[in-house]
Amino acid sequence: MLDIMLPHYGELRLLRIAVESIVAQTDDRWRLTVLDDNPADRETGIAEYFAALGHPRVQYRRNPRNLGITENFQQAVDLAEAPFMSIMGCDDVMLPRYVERVHQLIDGHPGAVLVQPGVEVIGADGSVVRTLADTTKRRVYAPRFAGTVTMAGEELAVSLLRGNWLYFPSLVWRTEEIKAVGFDPALSVIQDLKLILQLVTRGGTLVADDEVVFHYRRHGESLSASSAVTGNRFSEAREFFLAVAARMDEHGWPRAGKAARWHLSSRIHALTMLPAAAKQRSGDGVRVLTRYAFGKPR
Structure with missing residues (x-):
């Protein structure tokens, strides 16, 4: 069943x-x-x-x-x-x-x-x-x-x-x-x-x-889509990936830790959301998305 x-x-x-x-x-x-x-x-x-x-x-x-x-x-x-x-x-x-x-x-x-x-x-x-x-x-x-x-x-x-x-x-x-x-x-x-x-x-x-x-x-009406345009999704994602990177390192999976630290697909996703945030004149959204997409991994 x-x-x-x-x-x-x-x-x-x-x-x-x-x-x-x-x-x-x-x-x-x-x-x-x-x-x-x-x-x-x-x-x-x-x-x-x-x-x-x-x-x-x-x-x-x-x-x-x-x-x-x-x-x-x-x-x-x-x-x-x-x-x-x-x-x-x-x-x-x-x-x-x-x-x-x-x-x-x-x-x-x-x-x-x-x-x-x-x-x-x-x-x-x-x-x-x-x-x-x-x-x-x-x-x-x-x-x-x-x-x-x-x-x-x-x-x-x-x-x-x-x-x-x-x-x-x-x-x-x-x-x-x-x-x-x-x-x-x-x-x-x-x-x-x-x-x-x-x-x-x-x-x-x-x-x-x-x-x-x-x-x-x-x-385009889902929670994930709307939160992506405002940048809220990526504020949550940044802390998530950094925490996952630390856990993967502790688990003895360094390649997974590196992948989490860079989270490239999530950064690329943020870049694709920039035009929509700019069109909606969401200054906060543009700042969050830009910082997330181009920020250095820690």
Whole structure:
């Protein structure tokens, strides 16, 4: 069984698409829990939709208070009971073979802690798109492989610290391992990478597959996109990477420590955000982005 946890913050239209993609899976070894964290004055009709859906493996829970993204992610981890779990985005889409393929990968790699199935990126209208960020992920940072690849140890840490090529909402996690680590409540945007790196230093193995079974929706309205333009994402990222560098050095992984200290992909990302910050006349954002992109590693 796979626990699919679905933290929700957006609109009912996209949520319905996400839920219907899960219900349409070719493999019924899944259970869906929706964690609605919308503020009280936001979209209505969500509870009514789930009541009408009446699916035996779909549970809807509305948070009594707004938790925020990281705390809602942690709630997803706390509530999961199946041996493996995913934390899907409320605007993403599972293709029909997602659950079937994930179970095949788990069966073939029983020691895996993380599974990264094949992903395509879609835009706001649902069509497949080719963005600079995702092209860079695939061609520069992601390992070159056909079929399935297994990675672990410093090799995996260095790869992710040079550029995080994983798609968090599509990942499948070994539940007992993610429960043992959990999300850092002090982080709001980069919390997934910290958790993954902690699992890697605990000895966790990643299995990546190239069969596309997931559609990750990328658009400019997300928290990560807006925080990137203002520079808030990179203020958090600077302290994160420097702390990770120290931990990697202490762990005896000097190459990973060096990759964290330089965090080149994150710096390049900051450079790409400069035109948008300037267009919005965000002086603070421009200063933060410039300092982050060109600052010397410590």
